[in-house]
Amino acid sequence: MSDRYNHKTAEKKWQSKWIDNEIFSSEKNKDKKKYYVLEMFPYPSGKIHMGHVRNYTLGDVVARYKKLKGYNVMHPMGWDAFGLPAENAAITEKKSPEEWTYNNINIMKGQLKSMGFSFDWKRELATCHPEYYKHEQEFFIEMFKKGLAYKKESEVNWDPVDKTVLANEQVIDGRGWRSGAEIEKKYLSQWFLKTSKYSEELLSGLDELDEWPEKVKTMQKNWIGKSFGAEIDFTLINKDTNEKKIKIFTTRPDTIYGATFIAISAKHPLSKELSNKNNNIKKFISKCEASNSEKEKLGLNTGLEVEHPITKKPLPVYIANFVLMDYGLGAIFGCPAHDQRDLDFANKFNLEVIMVVKPDDNSVKEINTEAFVGSGKIINSDFLNGLDVERAKIEILNFLESKGLGSKKTNYKLRDWGVSRQRYWGCPIPILYREDGEVVPVDESDLPIILPKNKKGGELITSLKDVQEWKTTICSQTGLKAIRETDTFDTFFESSWYFLRFCNPRLNKAIDFDEIKYWLPVDQYIGGIEHAILHLLYSRFFTKALRDLNYIDVREPFRGLFTQGMVTHKTFRNDKNQWIEPGEVVAKKDKIFDSDGNIVFAGSVEKMSKSKKNVIDPTEIIELYGADTARWFMLSDSPPDRDLEWSERGVLASYKFLNKIWDISNKSKVYKSGLKNIDRGYVDKFEEKIHEITLNIESFHFNKSVAKIYEYVNLLSTLINEKKLKNEDVSVIIKNLTIVIHPFIPHISEEIWNKLGFEGFCAATSWPVVRKSFKKESLRMPIQINGKTRSLIDINANEEEDSVLQKAMNDPKVIKHTENKKVLKKIFVKNKIVNIVVK
């Protein structure tokens, strides 16, 4: 009897052998079919969590499988290394963000290696490295020159106690996370990228992404938010303002006869103009800007009036907090009868409500507190009367355009991307503020602009603003004095092009055009659904922008996208309602207790999180059971796109299965068949299973592949015990098994491969080739009576209707259910089913 499988030695051994033999380095040969597998790179927080393990295990199955299928595979890994936690750690742990980050990278790299992922570590990159971020400074300058980057006033979260700008995630319930002070809105001039210029292309491009989940495409579609409507001018009656008219945007021009007021945003130019003349208005505007209770409708009558463009009736002009400056034109006409917000507003300020759409079923006769937003026929609207809503929209638009009162307009919700962050640990924005007042990009020959390092023992840098010697400089073009931009990029900037950089991460230029032409698009991108909108949209935008700057020739970065579910675990609480770690929980009889013997209650299943104390550390699992066990568990049972509940029992089951495979591979060496009559059909059964395993890998149903592998092993085990296979067949069956388990549990597979004396590496062999259709000579056909299965009969494959029906009607069970009844109909579907309808 051979010894037990030792995961500790085997896993370490194969991990280093794969690296030493460069098994996972992609080939230079550009004639070979490529496959680019990418998982979303991690933030180097210090240790990997189960979410990473799941994400990278899924990617590793794809990468190893595609390699076995003969593709030239690229499977890189890197670090999304700029970001806030490093700055927080700098304060709490007194380490510089740089030191902290690189130290974490080191630790996590070791953890990832211990999982045996097939990453090509030679392509590793960290976005906080100047050799990475210097290139995005160049991109930014090119974008600036092309008019894709610009500056405008924008709101930030200001912590008045810490005197710092906070990121959105640092604001909890309107208060600063550290100081607890109430956060104020403050306006700063910040950098933006013109994502809105690409709204239409980002939207229409979704149509070609047929390997993306519909869910994600819908989310992006809603985010881009295309809507059709009209811009209509309302002329001011009082002429003493600079603005002579108010232009509004609406998607319901058909309701224009129901307009009873105009509302403009507090940030509308007219509001600003008025606030300079009128103190009340000024006060009201600051009230709007300060208020966080956003549901309450605030409004102020400006005293101005506009003329209704058709009826010429005067309408009051309000400043209202619910009108957004960022969307449309920052001004609307209020039609209270057919818009709930307008109605709430009108009721509060006693404005007129005119119903102009009547539902066809007359279910709504008057409007009180509920606006009617459905479809119907237009009323009270002169020449529009009697038309349905859609028709009326067209008629009124034609009318307004012919009179020069308005025009058709397509609008998008998508806004420009604000990339400025008032932080230290990020990529410096390469802009100079010159003493002559000019704002100019840094000359490209002066790049990179490197972050100033924290000096040992010196004060920690928390903002570039404080580093005098860094920010004061000379403009190399003019010799004038200048101050550097002290904001850094949003970290989504780095992750928007790392998939391009992987194609040649050490190149001195930003982009290797030819390598990218070969490798892009990413064939399979895998990550969490939480990035469905921002990261994926920014990456798509970046790809299009870089294409327009002639860096690359790629339209869409990610051909296939897969979003995996979360890793969850049961939670526990004690009678004081405190969370208890699962490791501390002990079951006694039907009750559970903590380690001190206090009673514990099982809570709901939740995403693993520190605050709920239901986190399982992957490194402990690897230590105890090995990486393969963790991988196998991750892939069993739960479909990859659904949540996976971590369970100790499941882990043990995986562990058991590995040992079973080990044992069966040992048996094969001593297997001797004594049987003379060997059924060759058994071999077919194994090939059929391989075929199913393959299909399920291709369609990302790894849980089903796992189930089929169990069936394969169970069948093999049974036939070996019953000595029903030929010796040479057993050898092939086990060889194939070793290969098909390889993408899932590569270490044990490689160990078995080696032990059985097969050539080279299992990781580098080829996937078994099997027939795609399996002809059966006979099959068991269900016979239904009135749609209920009553009997099963054996028939030949492709047996014709007459003969099958004859067999069916002679079947005792069928006779029993049909005698004394009238046969109305016989349904026959070849090789599938017979259904006899009786009465």
Add this chain to the structure above:
RNA sequence: GGGAGUAUGGCGGAACUGGUAGACGCGCCGGAUUCAAAAUCCGGUCACUUCGGUGGUGUGGGUUCGACUCCCUCUACUCCUACCA
């Protein structure tokens, strides 16, 4: 408020374009092995049943020879998004 999704045994989940519902795994029950246990192996496991059957995929209905699958209704849960005119 808007949008998307999910619902199948004690549990996780299978069921290809409508054709034997519950594959596979966990758990549980019984047995073998053992001085005993662990491990391992074998058998059973949707419910009810008068052992002939009957019912059963969140609810109620429809289409069909036949529905987990298609259509409509309602319910519950999850996620995203939100004053987007």
